[in-house]
Each structure stands twice: as C-alpha cells, then as structure tokens.
Amino acid sequence: MAAREIDSPLWVEPLEAAPALSRSSAATLTEQLAQRFTQRIRQRLMAPGTRLPSVRECAKRHGVSPHTVVAAYDQLLAQGLIEARLKRGFFVRELAAPVAEGRHHTAVTLAAPLDATALIRGMFHGMGGKPAPGLGTLPPDWLDLPLLNSALRKVLAQGDPDIVLQYGHPSGDTRLREALAQRLQDFGVRASPQQIVTATGATHALDIISRTLLRPGDAVLVDEPAWAVEYARLTQLGIRLLPVPRGAEGPDLDVMATLAREHQPRFYVTVPVLHNPTGNSLTPRAAHQILTLAQQHDFYIVEDDTYAHLAPAHLPRMAALDGLQRTLYVSGFSKILTPSWRVGFVAAPLHLVERLVDVKLLSTLTTPAVLEQAIALCLTQGSLRRHAERVTARLDAARQRTVRLAQAHGCDFVTPPQGLFGWLDTHCDTDALAQLMVDDGWLLAPGHLFMSSRQPSTLMRINFATCQDASFWRAFDAARQRL
Incomplete structure (x- = not known):
C-alpha cells in the first residue's frame, strides 16, 4: 500500500x-x-x-x-x-516506487528514494552529542578552519571584486578549472580546462550527467552495495537500476556483461577508489575489462572519485585509461575540506561539455565563484595537498584502532579495511540494532541503506574516524545483547 x-x-x-x-x-x-x-x-x-x-x-x-x-x-x-x-x-x-514508462519493463528492483534521506538527515543529527559511527564525513575537528578562512580572505582581498557581485562563468571559474586540469594529471587523467564543468558538489555533478544522458525508462548499471543517494536519485528520474554485485576487486564482471547484453544500459556509475561503503578499489584488470564491456555494449562510465584526496594517486582511474572517451570523471571537495563548501566538478568528453553546461544552467544558473577561487588557491598553493596528507595519516591511525575494537567485539570485515569506511558484518540485524541504539544517541548506517532493495542485513558501514571511542563499542555490545 x-x-x-x-x-x-x-x-x-x-x-x-x-x-x-x-x-x-x-x-x-x-x-x-x-x-x-x-x-x-x-x-x-x-x-x-x-x-x-x-x-x-x-x-x-x-x-x-x-x-x-x-x-x-x-x-x-x-x-x-x-x-x-x-x-x-x-x-x-x-x-x-515510480514505474518508468519506456520500452523496457523488466522486473528490475527500484530503490525507495526516502531510504537514502534517513541517513542524510541523520548526518545533521550527528553534529551534536556523541560521535556518529554512521556519519559519511570527517569529524569537524579533523578539518582545517584556518586554511579555509585564509583562502577566503585572500580571494576577497586580492581577487576580482566583481566575482562577489556577478554570476560566475557558466562552466565554472577559469582559475579553478585550470587548477583541476593540473590536479587530474596526478591521476594520469588528461583533461583540458575546456573539458571541465563545475557543480555544487559531486552529487550535483552526477545529477547533471544523469539529466544530460538519461531519459525515463533508461537502464543504468550500479554497484551493490553502493551509496543510497545514487539509487534514490536515479529512481526519482524514472531510471531502471541494474545492480551489479561489488566485491573486493570491483564489480562482478560476468553479471555486468549479462545485464549489459540484456538491457542496453546508458551508463555504469561507480566509485572506483575507496568505494562507499566497502572501502575497496578497482584492480587494473577489472578497470580494463569494464572499459572493454563499455565499448562492446556502447555505454558510458561515470567515475565518481569522491574520495580521491584520501587515496594513493597510483590507483587506477578509468578516465586515465581511456583518455575521457567513454568516461566522465566526477569529484569534489566536501570529504576533505568541509561539507559546507559545495564545490564539485565533472571532466567529460569534449563533445558532451556544452550539453552538460546547458543542464547546469537550468538547475543552478552558475556556481559560487568565490568558493571556487578559494579552492583554486588551496590547490595551487599546495595547502590542500598538505592538509590531505595530515588527514590521511590521522585516518590510518584511526583505522587501525577501530579495526582492533571491531574485531575484539566479534565483528568481521567483509572487505579489507581501507579508506574512510569499513564494511562490517555484525552477525545481527543491523536495522533493528540501529533503531535500538538511536535511543542512546548513536547514529548507525545499517546495511540495507546501501542495497537497491530493502532487505534485512547483518552488515553495517562504519566511519573509521568516528568509531575509535571504546564507549561506542560497549554500547554496541549492550544493544546487540538486547536484540
């Protein structure tokens, strides 16, 4: 009903x-x-x-x-x-769930859009009280407020005063796009500033791509598990989801090949490096095979590299391997600088850029040039790189402590612990556990939020930066015993 x-x-x-x-x-x-x-x-x-x-x-x-x-x-x-x-x-x-009108009417599960908002809204709750193990961002005290203040002051004091009083460039601030083109070379991605379009965060960049390339009834390959916002966003556009199981080395390529052959997807959206929620990264072999499938079945790859600043630069990016021919590369800065600076971007094949800009203009007109120039300054002066190095070192230590605590309390990691998130088997119903622990002020991210259909799960995503507190694990044990 x-x-x-x-x-x-x-x-x-x-x-x-x-x-x-x-x-x-x-x-x-x-x-x-x-x-x-x-x-x-x-x-x-x-x-x-x-x-x-x-x-x-x-x-x-x-x-x-x-x-x-x-x-x-x-x-x-x-x-x-x-x-x-x-x-x-x-x-x-x-x-x-909305039923899309179109030429395909196969029984592919649609996500319930509001499932995702439960965790998103919970992020706002996580700003106060106890640490939030289900939080999707770094703790505020890990971020560098003086760095942000300094960058903004310099832009406002030394930059063009018109940037505060006028709309920005339709494609995004020129200085930022130039700095991004230089930054992408660290990952082997060769993109000119003309191939880059900025957005109000990586999620907005993904939405621009979807609204440019998709129509209601189209099919899209998605990882499972994956970030629930992507399921919800695509579903609200009337898109049919084709879930591909995600393992330690990447997607199940046999399943992907079968789905691509039977459903003619428009694109495959994936987090290739430090995947959310599993923390794993594509192997070079998997990346090459995905590109081969995209070529064979004529679909694009949307590569969401949101966690790039927390990952080694040498990990394979498909945009580097195919030279931005079938790949659209997306990233942003909320995971490393601050969630409130909503600046993201997409690097795309040149023939798609004007279409992407048109959709951007219809959704937001332009993006905030002041923030874009401040981020450009952080990139070009090296302050962002130094901050990322400090955060990564701190995260490595936090991950080690959290892994020891999780294992000591009877939990197992489904995939090797890496990056910001751990994909944990708690051996109990995490939906029920989450509802029980919210009574005590703990925000969890139960496994069903990362699945395309709502099914009971013993899995849970944890944030290594916010799970170091032994008091959480004591509360976890107490709640689990009450189930």
Whole structure:
C-alpha cells in the first residue's frame, strides 16, 4: 500500500539520547511514546519500510505495559505514519516506487528514494552529542578552519571584486578549472580546462550527467552495495537500476556483461577508489575489462572519485585509461575540506561539455565563484595537498584502532579495511540494532541503506574516524545483547 510522503524540515536538532518516559508528565505514557516515534519518523531517522519493535519488545524497552504500546501504535496508524501488516507487525509507511514508462519493463528492483534521506538527515543529527559511527564525513575537528578562512580572505582581498557581485562563468571559474586540469594529471587523467564543468558538489555533478544522458525508462548499471543517494536519485528520474554485485576487486564482471547484453544500459556509475561503503578499489584488470564491456555494449562510465584526496594517486582511474572517451570523471571537495563548501566538478568528453553546461544552467544558473577561487588557491598553493596528507595519516591511525575494537567485539570485515569506511558484518540485524541504539544517541548506517532493495542485513558501514571511542563499542555490545 502506497503511503503519502511525510513533510519534515531539512535541519533538525542534534541527536541525543532519548529520555525515559515520565509518569509525572502532563502527557500520558501513550502520548509520550507515540510522540517519540512520530518525531523519529518525521525526521526520517526511521526510514519508510522500517519495522517497529514488537508490542512486547517495545513495552519492555520503555518500561510500560503492552496496552500502552498498542494505544501508541494506534495513534501512529491514525496519523498515517505506520501500517500494520498481517502476522508481520508494524512498519513505517513507504512511498510507492515510480514505474518508468519506456520500452523496457523488466522486473528490475527500484530503490525507495526516502531510504537514502534517513541517513542524510541523520548526518545533521550527528553534529551534536556523541560521535556518529554512521556519519559519511570527517569529524569537524579533523578539518582545517584556518586554511579555509585564509583562502577566503585572500580571494576577497586580492581577487576580482566583481566575482562577489556577478554570476560566475557558466562552466565554472577559469582559475579553478585550470587548477583541476593540473590536479587530474596526478591521476594520469588528461583533461583540458575546456573539458571541465563545475557543480555544487559531486552529487550535483552526477545529477547533471544523469539529466544530460538519461531519459525515463533508461537502464543504468550500479554497484551493490553502493551509496543510497545514487539509487534514490536515479529512481526519482524514472531510471531502471541494474545492480551489479561489488566485491573486493570491483564489480562482478560476468553479471555486468549479462545485464549489459540484456538491457542496453546508458551508463555504469561507480566509485572506483575507496568505494562507499566497502572501502575497496578497482584492480587494473577489472578497470580494463569494464572499459572493454563499455565499448562492446556502447555505454558510458561515470567515475565518481569522491574520495580521491584520501587515496594513493597510483590507483587506477578509468578516465586515465581511456583518455575521457567513454568516461566522465566526477569529484569534489566536501570529504576533505568541509561539507559546507559545495564545490564539485565533472571532466567529460569534449563533445558532451556544452550539453552538460546547458543542464547546469537550468538547475543552478552558475556556481559560487568565490568558493571556487578559494579552492583554486588551496590547490595551487599546495595547502590542500598538505592538509590531505595530515588527514590521511590521522585516518590510518584511526583505522587501525577501530579495526582492533571491531574485531575484539566479534565483528568481521567483509572487505579489507581501507579508506574512510569499513564494511562490517555484525552477525545481527543491523536495522533493528540501529533503531535500538538511536535511543542512546548513536547514529548507525545499517546495511540495507546501501542495497537497491530493502532487505534485512547483518552488515553495517562504519566511519573509521568516528568509531575509535571504546564507549561506542560497549554500547554496541549492550544493544546487540538486547536484540
């Protein structure tokens, strides 16, 4: 049964441990419990499709009678926030996945767009209180605020004053595109400034590409697991997803070949280096074979190198191997400088550039030239490189500590730990675990968020930079024992 979309604000209060229900409150226990679930559903901390605790489990967790829980669930049902499924329990209501009109109507699973927003909104909660193991960014105290302040001051004091008062260049600031062309050579990617188009972050760059190359009903190859935003974004455009299992060396090439032959995809979108959530990187052999398949089946490769600043430059990039013929290379700076500087870019085959610029103009007009020039300054003066080296060294140490803690608490890594994220088997239902631990103020990233269809999972993505606290692992153990 399709559910209406629940309106909620983008910004929400920092996540804190939930207080115990109070018998002395003016509100009844039923009202307090219903309000607690209502708040979490509206803030998307409980994504559509999430199963609520059983009546008995919920009563035990909150120290109330089963009658109180039934009454609270009845209120949520009356508000249209949850639905009852016969012999299965109560679930947060889901939106119906859009069915694309087009020439293909095969049974390829579509992602539920709102699943992704649960984790995105949770990132805002992670800004306060306890460290957030499910966070997708570096902790604020790892970032270099003086570097950012200095770059902005220099641009405003020494740069062209008109950049503050006028629209920027349609393709992006010239200085930044020149600096990016130079930077890409470190990865073996040869791109002229004319082949680069800036965007308001890497996600926006991916959206520009999708809106340029795709039409409703088209098929796109995607990694599985992968970042849920990409599933959701493509699904909302009416695109059919073709999930390809992602392993330690890259995608399952046999599955990719079969899907490409049967569905004629328009492109394959992938994170080649320090993949989110597994942390693995393509091998040279896999990269070459993917390019061969793209040539055979006439599809583009969209290479999302978001974590480039945290990775060794020698790792293979497909854009370097094919000279930006079938590859569009995307990256940005939010993972290394600050999430609030929304500056990304795409380097593309020259014949696609004007089409990409046209779509960019329709979506944002232009991008912020002040921030683009500040990033250009960080690149050309070497301050970004030095900052990245400091962060990488700190991340290496954090990863070692986190791996020891995770393994000591009975968890196994599905793929070798690398980069910012670890893909962890907890040997328990991580969706249920996440809902339990949110009571204590811990934000998790359960495995189902990284799958194209919502299925129970024992997997979980952890952020090595935010999982070093032994108190989290003690709370993890305690919650797991309560499942």
